[in-house]
Amino acid sequence: MALMAVNFLETLQILVVCFIFILYYYYYYNQSRIRSKKSSLPTNWPVVGMLPALLHNCHRLHDYATEVLKECGGTLQCRGPWFANMDMVVTCDPANVHYILSKNFSNYPKGPEFRKIFDILGDGIFNADNELWEIHRKVTLSLMRHPNFQELLETTIWQKVEKGLSPILQDCAKSGSRIDLQDIFQRFAFDSISKLVLDHDPGSLSMDLPNIPCEKAFNDTIEALLHRHTLPESCWKLQKWLGIGKEKRLRKAWDAFDQYIYPCIARKQEHELSKNVNKAAFDGLTAFMEAYKGTTQNITTTSDAKLFMRDVMLNLMLAGRDTTSTALTWLFWLLATNPTVEDKILEEIETNILDAKQCQNWRPFDVEESHKLVYLHGALCEALRLFPPVALEHKAPVKADILPSTGLCIKANTKVILSFYSMGRMEAIWGEDCLEFKPERWISEKGRVRHEPSYKFPAFNAGPRTCLGKDMAFVQMKMVAAFIIYNYRIQVVDGHPISPSDSIIIQMKHGFMVRLYKRN
Structure with missing residues (x-):
């Protein structure tokens, strides 16, 4: 009897606890x-x-x-x-x-938790802290400021516009067919950054729009990285171990990056070791490889020299491919919904670029001339504010x-x-019109670009880790945007849904389907 009484009390206690637990949940519900x-x-x-x-x-x-x-x-x-x-x-x-x-920058390094989530980036600049980060910053900044690199940037962009972007847009305008402009910008940026840092143009932006696994691997990567932010670590690590879900796609993306970058490095190393090769023209990969020689001997990394260079290149490619293509995509959607802004940019191009040389037809312009496009700069800043x-x-x-x-x-x-x-959507920061697309907020009374503090406008990060390629990005975006705006009018396909993707990089979730019309 005593045993039965004990069992009854234990059962009663369990029922009471369950009942309280249910009431607790019901209250919260x-x-x-x-x-x-x-x-x-x-x-x-x-x-x-x-x-x-x-x-x-x-x-x-x-x-x-x-x-x-x-x-x-x-x-x-x-x-x-x-x-x-x-x-x-x-x-x-x-x-x-x-x-x-x-x-308090020193108290907030990337740290081990960040490296766990972004392990695909290895020892590149995005994951690096302390001395290794200092080395990355010093090398990257010195090369981007090199006169030959600036010349290479300008040449690479205009060649890709002429031989890649222009033929595709001409064909679409002539045929009246629809085109995913986001995909076009991603291909343009991928080819451009590959040429700049790997000295290799994969030709993803060509008439047949070939499927290049490395180019598409970036999209799978950024989706999986946000996924890791929202799930418990044990969950995404289990998916990684089982090879399922977004972790499976991330593994394939990792392989695609390796299969693309390693051969480029190997070709360049063979080229440099050849005794019969004359001194070649400046290229980004050779410059980076030379700059990093000997700089990391006393720094602890998790990789050998070849893997380290792969990490360096992948980080630069991620920065160059996704940021500029995303900003251009949102810019042209905002222009399509704000035609008066587009008209002002068109007038600015005609006045400051074409009339300055008494030209009637389109012509490429250099880095210095790009600084004259102040209103376009403001429009780009607005796109970056609303969709960093x-x-x-x-x-x-x-x-x-x-x-x-x-x-x-x-x-x-x-x-x-x-x-x-x-x-970018806070009234307390940008005012009651924070959701409006107003390039004027970036232009001073004297008609110059108005600079906002980076902690208010962190599209290129802020503090010591401010993006080193900020100026390069603006030059590239202005050249591409000016070419398209001057030559074409863009119309969003009726009924096409527009919304930001749920990923680290704010792309358009459903692409950006448009039709192009040639301007007279």
């Missing part, structure tokens, strides 16, 4: 329903934290984060399942961005810290997400 009518803030559920809200909005993560951050004043302490180590802080407050990326190519930045403090905007205390190694996408 009702509170969530009440709040959902008034608020976008995610409910912090027992055990699972805010994961249900993230999963429910996983198809629109960037816009959902913007709604939440607007409501909570720019900073959210996000709670994940207690067992998943997913607690993080998400912020778009300029004070926090400035503090993390500039003022890199949507977010991932940081973690080495030591416990306090964020200046709210006084929020964050523990060491806590994941901190800086939402650059949300920053």
